Amino acid sequence: MVDIFPKAKQVDVMLLLEGTFPYVSGGVSSWVHQIIKGFPDLDFGAVFIGSKADEYGEIKYALPPNLKHLQVHYLHDEHITPPVAPCAGDPHGFEILQRLHSWFANPHPDGLPAELKQASFYLKAKGGVDYSQFLYADRSWQYICSLYRERCTDPSFVDYFWTVRNMHAPIWQLAAIAGSLIPARAYHTVSTGYAGFLGGLLHHHAERPLILSEHGIYTKERRIDIFNNEWIQDNRNAMQRDPTEISYFRDLWIRFFETLGRFCYDASGQIVSLYEGVRQRQISDGALPEKISVVPNGIDVARFAPLRTARPAKPPKVLALLGRVVPIKDVKTYIRAIRVLVNHIPELEGWVVGPDGEDPEYAAECRALVLSLDLADCVRFTGFMNPVDLFPQIGLLVLSSISEGLPLVALEGFAAGVPLVSTDVGACRQLIEGVGEQDQALGVAGAVVPINNPQALAVACLSLLQNQQAWDQASQAAITRVETFYTQQQMFARYHALYQEALS
Amino acid sequence: MAGIGFELRKLMKGDSYSSLLMAYAYAGIISSGPWVLSIIAVLLIGLISLPVVIPALLVSKFQTVVTYLIAFSLILTGLVQLSFTRYSADRIFEKEHYRLLPNLNGLLLVVIVVSGLFSYPIGLLAFPQQSLFFRLLFAATFVVLCCVWVTAILLSGLKAYKAILVNFALGYGSALLLAFLLRHGNLEGLLLAFLAGQFILLLGMFWVVFRGYPSRIFIEFDFMGSGRMYRSLMLTGLFYNLGIWMDKFIFWIHPVTGSNVIGPLRASLVYDLPVFLAYLAIIPGMAVFLVRIETDFVEFYDRFYDAVREGGSLSYIQEMKDEMVRVAREGLYDIVKIQAIATIVVIVAGRKLLQWAGISEIHLPLLSIQVVATGFQVVLLGLLNIFFYLDKRNRVLLLTALFTVLNLGLTLLSIWMGPYYYGYGFALALMVTIAIGMALLDYDLGKLEYETFMLQ
Secondary structure (H helix, E strand, O other), rough: OOOOOOOOOOEEEEEEEEEOOOOOOOHHHHHHHHHHOOOOOOOEEEEEEEEEHHHOOOOOOOOOOOOOEEEEEEEOOOOOOOOOOOOOHHHHHHHHHHHHHHHHHHHHHHOOOOHHHHHHHHHOOOOOOOOHHHHHHHHHHHHHHHHHHHHHHOOHHHHHHHHHHHHHHHHHHHHHHHHOOEEEEEEEEOHHHHHHHHHHHHHHHHHHOEEEEEOOOOOHHHHHHHHHHHOOOOOOOOOOOOOOOHHHHHHHHHHHHHHHHHHHHHHHHEEEEEEEEEEEHHHHHOOHHHEEEEEEOEHHHHHOOHHHHHHHOOHHHHHHHEEEOOOHOHHHHHHHHHHHHHHHHHHHEEEEEEOOOOOOOHHHHHHHHHHHOOOOEEEOOOOOOOOOHHHHHHHEEEOOOOOOOOOHHHHHHHOOOOEEEEEEEOHHHHHHOOHHHHHHHHOEEEEOOOOHHEEEEEHHHHHHHOOOHHHHHHHHHHHHHHHHHHHHHHHHHHHHHHHHHHHO | OOHHHHHHHHHHHOOOHHHHHHHHHHHHHHHHHHHHHHHHHHHHHHHHHHHOOOHHHHHHHHHHHHHHHHOOOHHHHHEEEEEHHHHHHHHHHOOHHHHHHHHHHHHHHHHHHHHHHHHHHHHHOOOOOOOOOHHHHHHHHHHHHHHHHHHHHHHHOOOOOHHHHHHHHHHHHHHHHHHOOOOHHHHHHHHHHHHHHHHHHHHHHHHHHHHHHOOOOOOOHHHHHOOOHHHHHHHHHHHHHHHHHHHHHHHHHHOOOOOOOOOOEEEOOHHHHHHHHHHOOOOHHHHHHHHHHHHHHHHHHHHHHHHHHOOOOOOHHHHHHHHHHHHHHHHHHHHHHHHHHHHHHHHHHHHHHHEEEEOOOOHHHHHHHHHHHHHHHHHHHHHHHHHHOOHHHHHHHHHHHHHHHHHHHHHHHOOOOOHHHOOOOHHHHHHHHHHHHHHHHHHHHHHHHHHHOOOH
16 A cells, blocks of 8 residues: 655654544544644654554545654554564563553553563564564463463463453554654643554653543443444353353453553643533543643534525424434434324424444434334434535434533534434533533523433423424524524634643 | 265264264274284285195295385485475465375386385395395385375375275285285295285375366476475474384394394394384374374364454454363373383283284283383374474474484394383483473463564
8 A cells, every 4th residue: 555645753742542533434434633723833753553444445535734743553453573483571560560460350550561561562572572472471371370370260271361462462553653653742632542552652652641531431342342342252151141241351441441441541741621521531540630731623604604594484393413323322212203203293204314224234223213103204314414505404403422521513503503303412412401500591402401301302302393492592502592692713822822831 | 075074073073981082993994904904915915825735934025125124215305205295285285286296206106216216226226135026026126105295195195094094904815915915936936916006006096196186287396496495394204204104113223132134134033023013002192192193183283273363352253262271281191191001901912912913922011011102102103293283393393303313222222232222212212302392382372472473
């Protein structure tokens, strides 16, 4: 593959992006794009970390001119392993690894062995543990065996062995990236996980500050992945299995990502949460409260303001769920709610606005559900639409998700005066009802309903659509809230301060 | 064709001493049958012709010619014996049974051409005193012998020991019968009988292969493709056969111990007879070897790798490894024990046995040490087989090459030291090779799990 991306000798801010910008479109990617464009005076660099090259198509964003450097790495591609070479392994290096694992089991501040913070630990054969030693050293083997005996509750050794190997292999790839990356004055990672670990290594290696912005909670999202993942083995037999206890290997993966997260929290000078819920979670996952600040997303309100008048005076009887057609968005609950709504308002339409290529099986199930509920005339899968075109045509924005962060589409809808009916996930309640006295005084910008409850969702939508006064009130609250708390200018101001401090 | 291990286990199911004895007897016949038959047949051909018209000198000429033909055909085909066995095993593992027959044909064509290129010029040029018929027989027998070894090695790779045995009995039986009929035909008559017997043996084995592994393709050279035959195995096969014959060659060539028999072919009056008799004494060792390796060792070997692949716990994997080590050790010890008994019998009753067979007692000291040495050879065979199971091809190459060199050096040394030391060179070469092999096996088994998981 020819690398056509820009390359620089050094940058001001190096962004560490795992599975987002510029290859994946979505809230976080848009936010990254927005940040780079928002600071045209700074030179940005970016490291994209993906799983496998063939899972990503073309890049989805025009690269801003101040993105001076972009390099792409895939962790789960058939990467080049060093030639098989049996060796004993460096005694000192493995001793440090043992101390590391006991630190993971009993984390306490300042306990992390200093040697481990250096990328060179993972790259040198003497005094460290390089990739070849991890793969082939006798000490590595002995260590894996002793951990299996000590901890593993799943009988299958071969599965344990390969789980441990696959899980840890990216660490050496990341260390190699850290060792060869161009210098930057500050590092900014947009998640924990592998990108966060890379950020931690870079921080210790280059002794430059690391900023962590967390939109969702990486470990929580991983947890959902891991629970849904069938390739993670569970070899306990009926007698050994305790249904209340998850498979050991699932648990191992979860703890691994939690550990990567802790390493990143430990290395970060500033931790930014998108909303209060994220902050609470970060603290419980081991981040120090004094490092954390809450900076919500902000949008370019001016872009959407003209749309308020483009809408007919009476709100259209059209609902829109704006998002990818994937299980996490729980599109099925939305479709069931439309069934209830159409019983009351026969002319009502429910749109699903977003790409459906990511999980074709789920998308097909949704279409089948539409047919079986006799909604073929009422539910439309429109595919991707420009929000600017969409918002004047709809009366309500709906989110039936089982997990959200602080959804940008909600803010954009607000700016266009579209109220939101959402499940009580992520920052949605905060967006609809407000936090703090001043915010709450602005009123309710829609309605909050429990997850997986089509009846409640339908009732909430109905009361807004059939009550012009309530709708007008919600629309006004939405506009005022976004203009007061969620503007791009406010967000840029906060990040300006963070960057200033980090770059000095 | 059911594997030999399966049949042996079936025999031992009876769980009584008689069934155990049956199993060992069966294993003994299966494993030692072919070469016991060939040694006995060659001796018998000589015996039945002796009282008739042929002078004793002609009989020893015949035996020398056959010995040379066998030795050099084994060494030449040694290049492909192990490598083609491995090739066949790999094809069977990949369920490509239809590849066996056409590639055997392909290999035989190559073997015929190469062995013919050696044997015809040598046969025609090296025996100016002999008739043209003898020279042609000499060359043809070499080619047919080469084909016999290649086909037999394929069948033994398929564990079709019974089929091999039956065909050897058939082939050498015919040779014997023909030798009796042609006993007035001088050297040519005996050699023709031998050649015809070999040809029948070859056809019989062909029949087994053609029937057991039919194919739509007649001839194919897939085995010559890159990565199809392991070079290390080719060298190993060569060294193994060269090593085993090295001491005999030296005794033939050395002016002190060897003398001309026919044309350029030499024999050693002092060395040859005790050596070939000693090979008859390893039947019990071979039986133990077959039973121990093919049943007990393979059982735990399979369990070990099943546990690795199918998610056994580490302690179970290690337990199976320990069992494997135990069975390997017991197998090798058992070979040593049974050969020790054979040795004691030969030392105690050797004089009587030699008298009874009408052989001079001069040979007794050499026979005693040769029985010890051939017993070692079985141990080495067992050791090499375990290395093959562990896929340690380089170890086997190292050991066989070492053995060849040691056998060369120590045999020369033994001749230089005098008649009292004859045979000690061969025995010592084997002993040193086994000692080093044991140390390597110990090291490798210690690292087995590590290498299985980390270094594959």
